[in-house]
Amino acid sequence: MSAILEARKLTKAFGGLVAVNEVSLEIEPGRITAIIGPNGAGKTTLFKMLAGEIPPTSGEIYFKGKRITGLDATSSCQLGIGKSHQVTQIFPSLTVAENVMIPALAARRGSFKLDIFSSIPRVDGLATLVERTLTAVGLMERANFRAEDLAYGEKRRLEIGIALATQPELLLLDEPAAGMSPSETADLVALVKELRNSLTIVIVEHDMDVVFGLADEIMVLQDGVTIAFGRPEDIRADRRVREAYLGGLESV
């Protein structure tokens, strides 16, 4: 089985600071991969490169065998890479349904269409996609609410919903459980488990319950470098990983 996403020696340097240092990875389709690591490890920067939000300083990225290094976020998304953000990025004055409709419009119409005289109900498959997405993230009842009026946990679900509505093959989730209550987190885990049947998922998380509950394989970053990669059991036992997380406390 060939990898759906492959990164080779990805590096990102900001002036003198090297945030990500020659990180390589291979994601098999249908798997759930978690990326963990202490703060400042470079996880979010790595994610941003994978989604095309920032260009790598060096290294290559391949998606379904095709080279996508340096491609911008719009093109990456159209190719099938979706991302939900650590900091919620919704369309505040629009309703929940409209929030999900915007990415759906890109999924159904491509990156640009001059349909200035057309109407929204005429967009093929739009309503179905919006409905399915809202149902998946449990926001159907809130469909007509203004996005900015939602509770925090609901906004996080909407954040994921927006990414889902782009109809990705690969979904990058950047700290989806951030700020969620235990019951919301449980709902999130259930959602991701359902999604794995149709997409490949990479998730950056701090919540270890979520990570060990979901991941098929775990990648550990520290100071921009991969220090471990493997199955959850192996990672749990890995000495370097334990040091990376606990070493900071002991040395204080």
Added chain:
Amino acid sequence: MRLGPVGDRSGWWVEAAIAVFLVVFPTVMAALGAGPDLATRILILGLFGLGVDLIFGFTGLLSFGQAAFFGSGGFITGYLLIHNIVNNSLGALAIGTIGAAIFGVVIGELALRQTGVYFAMLTLAFGELFYFLDLSPLRNYTGSENGMPGVPKPTVPLGFTTLDFTSNLGTYVFVAILYFFGFVIARRIVRSPFGAVLRAILENPERAAAVGHDVRRYKLVVFTIAAAYAGLAGGLLGMFQGYMPYEALSIDQSGEIIVMTVIGGPGTLIGPLVGAGIWTYLRQELQNIDVIASIWKLILGLVFILLVTGFRRGIVGGVVTLVERRKRGVPR
């Protein structure tokens, strides 16, 4: 699930209401002591403002150079008519509008490489560029500070007959018809999938791009459309005044249309019309009253500041919000 235009629950009654309004407008103006001339001028600015609302109210692009397109369209149209290059008013308007749109593509392509402040400054610079081009190098064509006199009133030769719109009321009818078409088109655009993407760009341009929309291209297209609206309005201005003024290319003109749009209400399409109405009416009427004469602009400036600070929806937006709040049970 039934999906509709983004942020818009209104139906065909809006277009119908505008049509009715256009019919009674001159009468209303007469009752207020002004002739159809004032109504025509307001409509021309309202047409100009439709384009400004599309880029600013719906997409969030603050351009301080729209006068460049307003003036270009006006001078092109006027020149064609004065020198008998084109005999048909509609034909000349079409060419002027297309000319303005071409400028829109060129300037848009360059200016939209930046966002926010730099975009605004770029549009300002281009606006001034056109202004000074008109004043100096092109003065033989455009008359520089004297403007371009002699623009004929609208006539439309149809072969078997000629439609004559040369009277004051006739000119009003001509402008009103074009305004109506402009309004209907703008409504279609705003309620279309394209229009939904524009609103997404207004709300969160980075996310709109991240979910797969070619934001730059959407911006360029709507910018060009706005330029076309401006050019058409400029052409009509020349016909209406019988004269094309160089001030149509000035920063003041660019600034005024922004003020009208903000006061009237951005993102409502009729906001600019309301703003233009207030601005134009006050300027005309208050100039007769000695004490207030010089401060109508000052008062509008203060109103403008108040609206920008506390109430971004403007007059029409305020009315719409009040009406929506009345409807209970619908959270939006």
Added chain:
Amino acid sequence: MIEAQLLNGVALGSILALVALGLTIIFGLLGFVNFAHGALFMIGAYAGWVVYTQTNSFLLGIATAIVFTFVVGLVIERVLIRFYYKRPPEDQILVTFGLGIVLVESVRGIFGGKTQLVSTPNWGAGAVQILDLIYPAYRLQVVGIVALTLLVMWLILFKTRIGLIVRAGIDDALIVNILGINVNRTFMLVFALGAAVAGLSGIIDAPILAVYPDMGTGVLVQSFVVVVIGGVGSFWGAILGGLVAGEIVSITTAFAPDFGQVMLYVAMALVLIMRPQGLLGVEGRT
């Protein structure tokens, strides 16, 4: 003859540099776009002119312009501007644009729209001979005044504690606040300082431009041109940008008089497109 144009460019450029300095102080240090900059320029001109005609002392006029505009800047900042630091740039542009209208119309209401000629001060009368050029003395003196002002500004910003606080406060307002320094007051002073410089350039320019309510509009755009060319947030950028802009206008006018002003805007557009941070600006400070 080229020397005449180059000299003219320096004279023109020094005025532009001074005008732009006020704008870049506020824009670069506070990240705030001030579309009322031209109006403040105009206010300084009027304030200085009023005193000048009453007392026949141009120097007193200059002092009045500086102080008056400084105070106006303080008031504006406290009453309006400070609510806008966190708001999007479009809002900042809009509110200062509206403020500009209010200021201009207020002045028009008080003084009327008539253009007032301002006579050159006695010490600036006559012409000076440099090489084989006859050049108006006042214009050369303007270069000197500008140079002096820039020196004073530089000293304030780079050699005093206040200047250090200002520059630090821009970089990281939170830390400065935690250190117990009143950032709000610093912002207020910076804005007032930028306004004062605008007012100073107004009165300095008055003998050359004449005084009328709309005199600031053209200046506003020219200031943007200079700031863009020289680089946002750069003290030296304002100076370099001013000189470059002055030379562009001067030399173009010599060869193709019709295009003198036009070239300025072409240059601005080119810079914004190819090197948006300007000649001396820092990348990323958009």
